[in-house]
Amino acid sequence: MKLLYAEDERPLSEAVVDILTYHKYIVDAVYDGEDAYDYALTGGYDGIILDIMMPRRDGIDVVSALRKNGCKTPILLLTAKTQIEDRIRGLDMGADDYLPKPFDMGELLARIRSMLRRREVFHPDLLSFGDLTLNIQSGSLSCGDMEFILPKQEYRLMEQLMANHKIFLSSEDLLVKAWGYNAKADINSVWLYISYLRKRLAAMNSGVEIVSKRNIGYRLEIPI
The missing domain is CATH 1.10.10.10 (Winged helix-like DNA-binding domain superfamily/Winged helix DNA-binding domain)
Structure with a gap:
C-alpha cells in the first residue's frame, strides 16, 4: 500500500515514516500543503494522511480542493486542534477520519488499516x-x-x-x-x-x- 504523509514537523515526520515503512507501507513524505496537493493528484496513493496546520496551504483546504478535483483517495486528518468545530469542518470538507495530536502509533496504524479497508477507489496493480x-x-x-x-x-x-x-x-x-x-x-x-x-x-x-x-x-x- 502506498501512502502520502504531509507533516511540517520533520522530526515527527521522520519517526512516523520509519514506523509506517517498518509495517510495509510505501510512504512519500511532504512538508507543506501545496506539495501535499500536487502529490495527491499525481501519485496514485491508496491513502493520504494530512496534518491540518501546514505552511503554504492548510490541510482542510487541501482536502476541499482534492475533493473538488475528483480525488476519492481516503484521507485521514491529523492535528493538534481538538475542538469539535475543527473535526466537523474537516469531515464536511471530505476527510474520511480525524485523529488529534498527540496520537498513539498503534491507534494511527489501526485507523490507517480501517481507512484503507473502506476505500472506494480501485487502484490497479x-x-x-x-x-x-x-x-x-x-x-x-x-x-x-x-x-x-x-x-x-x-x-x-x-x-x-x-x-x-x-x-x-x-x-x-x-x-x-x-x-x-x-x-x-x-x-x-x-x-x-x-x-x-x-x-x-x-x-x-x-x-x-x-x-x-x-x-x-x-x-x-x-x-x-
Missing part, C-alpha cells in the same frame, strides 16, 4: 502504456514476451513516467517524486537513470520512447 506493462506489486516491466524486475530506482522512475504519461515531468519533479525530499541524489541521478531506462526499453524492443523537451522535462511517447 498494473500500469500500462503502449506495449509496456509495469506490475506495481512485483516491480517488473514487461513488453511482449520479455520481462525484467527493475531495480528500485529504475522502478520508481518508470512508475512516475507511466502514471503521468500525459504530461512532461521536469528533472526536478522526477527527483522529488522518485527519490524523495531527503535523498542525497541530484539532477545528475535523474539523467543517469533516464539513460538506464532508455537502454532497457531498447533491449526490450519496445515501441515506447522516453522523449525530452529542452527546459521542460520528460515523458513517454509512442512515435508515429
